[in-house]
Amino acid sequence: MSEKLTLLDLLLANPQKFLSGEEISRRLSVSRTAVWKQINKLREAGYEFEAVPNKGYRIVNQPERIDPSALKKTLKTKTFGLKLDVLETSVSTQEEARELAEAGAPEGTLVVAEEQTGGKGRMGRKWFSPKGKGIWMSLVLKPAQPLHYMPQLTLLTGVAVCRAVRRVTGVMAGLKWPNDLLVDGRKICGILLESAAEDEYVRYCIAGIGISANLDAEDYPDELKPVATSLKIEAGEAIDRVQLIAAVMEEFEALYDLYRQEGFAPIALLWEALSVTLGKQVTVYTAAGPVTGHAKKLDHSGALTIVTEDGRELPVFSGDVELRR
Amino acid sequence: MSEKLTLLDLLLANPQKFLSGEEISRRLSVSRTAVWKQINKLREAGYEFEAVPNKGYRIVNQPERIDPSALKKTLKTKTFGLKLDVLETSVSTQEEARELAEAGAPEGTLVVAEEQTGGKGRMGRKWFSPKGKGIWMSLVLKPAQPLHYMPQLTLLTGVAVCRAVRRVTGVMAGLKWPNDLLVDGRKICGILLESAAEDEYVRYCIAGIGISANLDAEDYPDELKPVATSLKIEAGEAIDRVQLIAAVMEEFEALYDLYRQEGFAPIALLWEALSVTLGKQVTVYTAAGPVTGHAKKLDHSGALTIVTEDGRELPVFSGDVELRR
Missing domain, CATH: 3.30.930.10 (Bira Bifunctional Protein; Domain 2)
Known part of the structure; x- marks a missing residue:
């Protein structure tokens, strides 16, 4: 951010008060047209202003930012x-x-x-x-x-x-x-x-x-x-x-x-x-093909253990899980 | 490679024959100084030439290249x-x-x-x-x-x-x-x-x-x-x-x-x-510290199985191996 006082600083410092275009123009030493352009730019960035004829502008909402x-x-x-x-x-x-x-x-x-x-x-x-x-x-x-x-x-x-x-x-x-x-x-x-x-x-x-x-x-x-x-x-x-x-x-x-x-x-x-996967019937689409069965537990290495219909326990390391039923 | 005949093409096409600087200069349409500069450049790249006064240059050795x-x-x-x-x-x-x-x-x-x-x-x-x-x-x-x-x-x-x-x-x-x-x-x-x-x-x-x-x-x-x-x-x-x-x-x-x-x-x-590692006493320097013992085999995942002095089998996945004795 530049050290110079900006339009935003000015409006944020006076959250309730209307500031006239003339006053803003004078305090920032810029033209009225420049003030108007800056207001529009801030609107595009998510700021909201109330603009009342003969009173001026005040800020009513600013975009939430991660500060x-x-x-x-x-x-x-x-x-x-x-x-x-x-x-x-x-x-x-x-x-x-x-x-x-x-x-x-x-x-x-x-x-x-x-x-x-x-x-x-x-x-x-x-x-x-x-x-x-x-x-x-x-x-x-x-x-x-x-x-x-x-x-x-x-x-x-x-x-x-x-x-x-x-x-x-x-x-x-x-x-x-x-x-x-x-x-x-x-x-x-x-x-x-x-x-x-x-x-x-x-x-x-x-x-x-x-x-x-x-x-x-x-x-x-x-x-x-x-x-x-x-x-x-x-x-x-x-x-x-x-x-x-x-x-x-x-x-x-x-x-x-x-x-x-x-x-x-x-x-x-x-x-x-x-987990919302364990205890469910699942199909895991792995690089080696789909594996269907009961999602039982994690094994010690982090693989998902699938118990297939014929009772075998298969460790699965990678794939997309689809929950069945 | 450019389509133009190069000094190298010329010398390689005449492996036994001496080519005079004058002839090379004429056939490539470049100055004698340019010929001399190119010869030096090729020498730097590993080519060897025989240069005999009044006879000229011939190529005697070229760097082996991966063609x-x-x-x-x-x-x-x-x-x-x-x-x-x-x-x-x-x-x-x-x-x-x-x-x-x-x-x-x-x-x-x-x-x-x-x-x-x-x-x-x-x-x-x-x-x-x-x-x-x-x-x-x-x-x-x-x-x-x-x-x-x-x-x-x-x-x-x-x-x-x-x-x-x-x-x-x-x-x-x-x-x-x-x-x-x-x-x-x-x-x-x-x-x-x-x-x-x-x-x-x-x-x-x-x-x-x-x-x-x-x-x-x-x-x-x-x-x-x-x-x-x-x-x-x-x-x-x-x-x-x-x-x-x-x-x-x-x-x-x-x-x-x-x-x-x-x-x-x-x-x-x-x-x-x-392997020259198996069957030997080794120290493996792993991220978790050194492991010393007998290098027994590969396990099914590819880890090196080390049998320590107290008889435990440790799988080692990564590290620098030092052979002992």
């Missing part, structure tokens, strides 16, 4: 989120975080964007990330563990986000294997862990978390309406995104520490407790 | 190596292959460089890749399998290179876990598999293979002399790099097909047969 300094003050973590970039717009926070990680950014570096123009989901799918409505963020992790254990970290991330959502919003989201968050069968959050490895050594991992926080039903494109929902829709009120981001960082860091000290067993128990 | 068309003709594969880039120089063939993979290059795309100026080894180490002396190459793989199985692919790559080296050169190299090639305890080849994954889905993997083919003892910097050797040193004669690259591609493709059809069991047997 980096408010977020930093809210965070009760040791490292997660403390190195923070909040971007007005980004093609993909995954890509931003990846570049930071390649440049040596430390574990816990967080990139948040108000909107993503090319948000990424799994398997090259797009992730709908409209402006100011959601939490679109990516966290740099440097797990000192072999690549072999990555499925466990994927499950851990789901647990962290699920716990934070329940705590801050009261919405009782559940985990669909491996790490989607659902409410009544509709997706409320997607998680994507991208990792870069050399042989078995994980150079870094980027945990991408997309939470549909404050989207209204009409914000969704038609094809998403039957399968997606938002925390605002479910909770009946807007979510404080700063509080939720801070809670995700806290839960994530605490579970990550627990995992490093105690291994996967406590994480598996938490995941199982929050 | 892409000769390589393509030699390859007996379905896909591996058929999409081929042979570069005079590259910072890192891993990086070139990674960019090609990100841009959608198919499985089997191969990048070979005569030299690497920033060749990469494991853990950010440098890989010594002098010009014209080795095989510095990277292959794009798109294994349709979960990330979970990557250790198996690392071991498979070692087996493929080891088999090709033994077949083409007769040098009885052995595999140090997970995939270094050694001759009498000295490193002759390094392998590095870099993978990019989304959750458990492997987007692509770049298999980097560096074979010290035709290095002479004096080519090595002092710090590498005690720990490295080359195929030329061990075999007592220069290696035909085109034959060896083609053999690596063939072995790699055949084992990759076998692995997809039969799983890891036959690969594990081959790896064990070629």
Whole structure:
């Protein structure tokens, strides 16, 4: 932000009072036309003004923003989120975080964007990330563990986000294997862990978390309406995104520490407790073909154990789960 | 290559004959000074000329090059190596292959460089890749399998290179876990598999293979002399790099097909047969600390099973192995 007094500063400093175009023009040393142009620009950015002839302008609504300094003050973590970039717009926070990680950014570096123009989901799918409505963020992790254990970290991330959502919003989201968050069968959050490895050594991992926080039903494109929902829709009120981001960082860091000290067993128990997949008949579409059966448990490595009709127990590491009946 | 007749074309077309500077100058329509400058440039690139006053120049030695068309003709594969880039120089063939993979290059795309100026080894180490002396190459793989199985692919790559080296050169190299090639305890080849994954889905993997083919003892910097050797040193004669690259591609493709059809069991047997690690007392330096014991076998996932002094069997997924005694 420039040091110069802006139109926005002036209006925000006088929230109740009308300021005439003439007064604004004088105090900012700009023309009346320039004032009018700036007002329009702010309107486009989501600000709302009341404009009354012979009285002037006053600000009546400003877009909710994720304020980096408010977020930093809210965070009760040791490292997660403390190195923070909040971007007005980004093609993909995954890509931003990846570049930071390649440049040596430390574990816990967080990139948040108000909107993503090319948000990424799994398997090259797009992730709908409209402006100011959601939490679109990516966290740099440097797990000192072999690549072999990555499925466990994927499950851990789901647990962290699920716990934070329940705590801050009261919405009782559940985990669909491996790490989607659902409410009544509709997706409320997607998680994507991208990792870069050399042989078995994980150079870094980027945990991408997309939470549909404050989207209204009409914000969704038609094809998403039957399968997606938002925390605002479910909770009946807007979510404080700063509080939720801070809670995700806290839960994530605490579970990550627990995992490093105690291994996967406590994480598996938490995941199982929050799961909407276990105990159900499912079909998992894997690279090797579909596997149908009873979703029994997580095994020690993080694979989903499917009991097939003929009683065999198959571990499944990767795939899309479809709940049956 | 330009269509214009070059000095090199002219000299190569007349291998025995001396061509005077005047004649060359006339036939290429360039000045005598330009001829002299070009001769010096080619000398820097490894060509050797005999220059006799009043007779002129003739070519007596040219640097051995990896000829892409000769390589393509030699390859007996379905896909591996058929999409081929042979570069005079590259910072890192891993990086070139990674960019090609990100841009959608198919499985089997191969990048070979005569030299690497920033060749990469494991853990950010440098890989010594002098010009014209080795095989510095990277292959794009798109294994349709979960990330979970990557250790198996690392071991498979070692087996493929080891088999090709033994077949083409007769040098009885052995595999140090997970995939270094050694001759009498000295490193002759390094392998590095870099993978990019989304959750458990492997987007692509770049298999980097560096074979010290035709290095002479004096080519090595002092710090590498005690720990490295080359195929030329061990075999007592220069290696035909085109034959060896083609053999690596063939072995790699055949084992990759076998692995997809039969799983890891036959690969594990081959790896064990070629290993210089099994049956030895070893210390493995892992991220979680050193593990010392008897290297017993590969387990079904590709982990090295270490039997510790108190009789426990520990699976090790990642680390540097040190042979003891």
